[in-house]
Amino acid sequence: MNTATSIEYVHGYSERESHRLGDQADTLAELLHEGTAYPAGSRVLEAGCGVGAQTVHLAASSPGATIIAVDHSAASLAQARDRVTAHAPGSEVEWRHADLLDLPFPDAAVDHAFVCFVLEHLADPARALAELRRVLRPGGTLTVIEGDHGSALFHPDGAAARAVIDCQVRLQAASGGDALLGRRLQPLLSAAGYTEVRVRPRTVYADRARPALVEGFTRHTFIAMVESVRADALAAGLITGSAWDRGIAELRRAADPDGTFHYTFFKAVAVNP
Amino acid sequence: MNTATSIEYVHGYSERESHRLGDQADTLAELLHEGTAYPAGSRVLEAGCGVGAQTVHLAASSPGATIIAVDHSAASLAQARDRVTAHAPGSEVEWRHADLLDLPFPDAAVDHAFVCFVLEHLADPARALAELRRVLRPGGTLTVIEGDHGSALFHPDGAAARAVIDCQVRLQAASGGDALLGRRLQPLLSAAGYTEVRVRPRTVYADRARPALVEGFTRHTFIAMVESVRADALAAGLITGSAWDRGIAELRRAADPDGTFHYTFFKAVAVNP
Numbered sequence: 001m002n003t004a005t006s007i008e009y010v011h012g013y014s015e016r017e018s019h020r021l022g023d024q025a026d027t028l029a030e031l032l033h034e035g036t037a038y039p040a041g042s043r044v045l046e047a048g049c050g051v052g053a054q055t056v057h058l059a060a061s062s063p064g065a066t067i068i069a070v071d072h073s074a075a076s077l078a079q080a081r082d083r084v085t086a087h088a089p090g091s092e093v094e095w096r097h098a099d100l101l102d103l104p105f106p107d108a109a110v111d112h113a114f115v116c117f118v119l120e121h122l123a124d125p126a127r128a129l130a131e132l133r134r135v136l137r138p139g140g141t142l143t144v145i146e147g148d149h150g151s152a153l154f155h156p157d158g159a160a161a162r163a164v165i166d167c168q169v170r171l172q173a174a175s176g177g178d179a180l181l182g183r184r185l186q187p188l189l190s191a192a193g194y195t196e197v198r199v200r201p202r203t204v205y206a207d208r209a210r211p212a213l214v215e216g217f218t219r220h221t222f223i224a225m226v227e228s229v230r231a232d233a234l235a236a237g238l239i240t241g242s243a244w245d246r247g248i249a250e251l252r253r254a255a256d257p258d259g260t261f262h263y264t265f266f267k268a269v270a271v272n273p
Numbered sequence: 274m275n276t277a278t279s280i281e282y283v284h285g286y287s288e289r290e291s292h293r294l295g296d297q298a299d300t301l302a303e304l305l306h307e308g309t310a311y312p313a314g315s316r317v318l319e320a321g322c323g324v325g326a327q328t329v330h331l332a333a334s335s336p337g338a339t340i341i342a343v344d345h346s347a348a349s350l351a352q353a354r355d356r357v358t359a360h361a362p363g364s365e366v367e368w369r370h371a372d373l374l375d376l377p378f379p380d381a382a383v384d385h386a387f388v389c390f391v392l393e394h395l396a397d398p399a400r401a402l403a404e405l406r407r408v409l410r411p412g413g414t415l416t417v418i419e420g421d422h423g424s425a426l427f428h429p430d431g432a433a434a435r436a437v438i439d440c441q442v443r444l445q446a447a448s449g450g451d452a453l454l455g456r457r458l459q460p461l462l463s464a465a466g467y468t469e470v471r472v473r474p475r476t477v478y479a480d481r482a483r484p485a486l487v488e489g490f491t492r493h494t495f496i497a498m499v500e501s502v503r504a505d506a507l508a509a510g511l512i513t514g515s516a517w518d519r520g521i522a523e524l525r526r527a528a529d530p531d532g533t534f535h536y537t538f539f540k541a542v543a544v545n546p
Contacts, residue, residue, distance in 0.1 A: 150426045151535065155456040157423070183428040186480040187531040198482055203537060205474040207459040258460040262424065264476060264535060 028217065029057045031202050032116070032145050032265060040064025042111040047100050047132060048072075048118030052080025058114060059084060059091035066092045068110065072099050100128050108137040116145040119188070123176030129192035136272040142194060144268045145202075148182030151264035152222065154254035161254075164247030167233040168226050174236065182266035194270035202267050207260040218261040223251055301490065302330045304475050305389070305418050305538060313337025315384040320373050320405060321345075321391030325353025331387060332357060332364035339365040341383065345372055373401050381410040389418040392461070396449030402465035409545040415467060417541045418475075421455030424537035425495065427527035434527075437520030440506040441499050447509065455539035467543035475540050480533040491534040496524055 036058070038044050042065045049055045049069035059067050071077050074097050084093055098104045100118070113132050119125040132142055149169050154161065172179040181188075189197045206213035227248060233239050239247070254261040309331070311317050315338045322328050322342035332340050344350050347370050357366050371377045373391070386405050392398040405415055422442050427434065445452040454461075462470045479486035500521060506512050512520070527534040 148426060148535075150430070151424065151537075153421060153423045153456055153537070155460065157453065157456070180430065183426055183430070183533050183535060186482065186533050187428065190481070190531070199478065199480060199533070201476040201478040201535060203474040203476040205472065205539075207472055208463070209459065209471055258463070260456050260459050260472070262421075262456060262474060262537060264424075264426070264537070266478075 028204065028221070028265075031204060032267065033057045033061055035267075035269075036061060036114070036143055038062040038065040038112055042066070043068060043109070045070065045103075045105075045110040045113040045132070045135065047103070047113060047115050047128070049080050050076050050117075052076075052083035054114070054116045055080055055084055055093065056087040059088040059093060063091070066094065068094045068096060070096045070098050070100065070103065072097070101131055103131055103135050105135045107134055108140075109135050111137055111140050113140070113142045115143070117147065119144060119185075120146050120172070120179060120181040121175075121177040125178075125181070125188055126192055129188060129194070133193060133272050138272060140272050142189070142268075142270050142272065144185060144189070144270075145265055146182045146185060147179070147263070147265050149179040150183065151203075151262065153262040154251070155258075155260045156250075156253050158247075158250040158253075160243065160247040160249075161251035162247075163239060164226055164233075164244060164251060167238045167244075168229050170238055171229050171232050171236065182264065185266050185268040189268055189270045193273070195273045197268060197270040199266055199268045202265040204263045204265070205260070206255075206262075208257045214255050214259075214261070217263070218255045218259075219252075222261065222263060223248070223255070226251065301477065301494070301538070304477060305540065306330045306334055307475075308540075308542075309334060309387070309416055311335040311338040311385055315339070316341060316382070318343065318376075318378075318383040318386040318405070318408065320376070320386060320388050320401070322353050323349050323390075325349075325356035327387070327389045328353055328357055328366065329360040332361040332366060336364070339367065341367045341369060343369045343371050343373065343376065345370070374404055376404055376408050378408045380407055381413075382408050384410055384413050386413070386415045388416070390420065392417060392458075393419050393445070393452060393454040394448075394450040398451075398454070398461055399465055402461060402467070406466060406545050411545060413545050415462070415541075415543050415545065417458060417462070417543075418538055419455045419458060420452070420536070420538050422452040423456065424476075424535065426535040427524070428531075428533045429523070429526050431520075431523040431526075433516065433520040433522075434524035435520075436512060437499055437506075437517060437524060440511045440517075441502050443511055444502050444505050444509065455537065458539050458541040462541055462543045466546070468546045470541060470543040472539055472541045475538040477536045477538070478533070479528075479535075481530045487528050487532075487534070490536070491528045491532075492525075495534065495536060496521070496528070499524065 044065050044067050046067055046069045049071050055069050077095050077097055081095055113136055122128050152165055169179040186197055186199045204217055206218045253259050317338050317340050319340055319342045322344045328342050350368050350370055386409055395401050425438055442452040459470055459472045477490055479491045503517055526532050
């Protein structure tokens with residue numbers, strides 16, 4: 001775990017967190033993975049696979065490709081392996097315990113790379129993008145998916161709810177990440193030397209007409225993610241316990257029958273020239 | 274013009290504004306109008322047609338339908354007529370100078386209704402939705418498209434830029450409107466008695482890979498719209514001249530080669546039961 005100091009995963013590593021990431025990936029899989037499929041025989045690096053929430057979808061969408069799933073947490077890798085065994089049996093996945101910033105591959109070793117919800121946690125995403133370029137063959141593609149909490153927009157709106165979201169943004173910033181990274185994908189990838197950088201918004205919108213999305217995304221992905229940093233936010237003195245509870249209660253109204261919730265993920269596809 | 278007191282159009286009525294609305298409609302037409310086409314022979318009410326920015330696209334998408342375009346401004350109607358003559362010649366459009374809240378039609382007079390960028394300017398959108406239901410036949414559809422300035426997200430981000438956008442939101446609120454209405458479409462339409470209310474986000478994202486959108490949307494639609502309220506914002510004491518200029522300069526960086534800009538429109542389709 002030589003990246004323990006370079007990446008502080010703000011959401012933590014609890015059992016509950018692992019479930020959250022699974023829920024999130026399943027609800028969003030179609031939206032996020034649409035358009036991502038690799039030819040049989042290609043070698044695809046998933047950098048920062050975590051607990052395998054995206055790995056199962058990558059493997060399912062690209063039968064015949066080999067997924068090389070890398071993470072700096074041995075515990076996450078073990079969970080990822082279990083998840084893939086359960087949900088995408090028979091898929092071709094190699095597991096590597098390694099540092100994103102120092103990948104154990106020679107230059108141009110993989111055909112494509114896929115990175116989801118990873119750059120937002122890194123203190124130096126440019127360095128990770130450079131390392132990914134190193135291991136990508138010329139002409140290979142990089143796909144990056146990241147959120148941007150600035151896109152969280154909900155009804156009823158409220159200052160208390162916005163304050164708890166802001167706690168999450170500040171905690172992520174304090175640990176070297178950037179919860180507002182999505183909007184920066186284009187300049188980040190361009191500056192790292194990738195070409196043909198195409199970024200597309202993937203907007204989730206949930207209201208009473210989409211109860212599964214209200215449940216799976218508004219409640220069990222976004223609000224659950226914000227709720228998971230309560231103790232850290234209080235410990236850091238960012239908010240009082242009562243203001244926190246008021247904010248969460250306010251935010252939960254977005255999942256009520258008259259509530260609505262909007263969030264945009266940014267998906268970039270670029271070429272290593 | 275019996276609605277002069279009920280609707281204060283925050284963007285004003287200048288020549289330049291008319292051009293802006295034209296640019297906006299053309300750039301966004303595909304995004305906003307996709308999926309909207311009415312059968313030949315149907316009577317479609319466009320309530321609040323303004324200068325006809327959407328009317329031309331409505332007419333073009335629904336050849337054979339009759340568009341009944343209503344606005345409370347005679348000057349806007351004249352411009353709308355010119356625009357349709359120039360851009361959608363031969364289309365079937367009836368022009369009516371009337372109040373949205375007191376439409377000159379009997380009950381159940383039209384098959385469908387279309388409303389774009391109108392509710393956000395009304396002090397009582399619920400009343401307008403009720404009046405639209407009155408003139409819609411049972412089983413007829415209502416389509417509503419509105420923006421939500423809370424979705425404006427850009428890189429580089431900056432407090433000065435956010436302050437000028439906030440001036441626009443506050444001015445619109447002061448004149449009885451709501452620049453954050455998009456997120457409320459679902460509860461508004463449901464409360465007005467419409468059924469099968471389906472709201473979908475239509476997200477615009479512009480960066481260096483889409484120069485026409487940077488020009489047509491970021492610069493000449495969104496930033497131009499914010500810029501158009503400078504005098505009002507200063508007169509209302511919402512901001513100083515220098516803070517305004519700093520904010521606009523900051524916002525314009527979103528249209529630079531390394532900048533990005535994101536905005537979500539909300540499109541609702543519902544049925545009059």
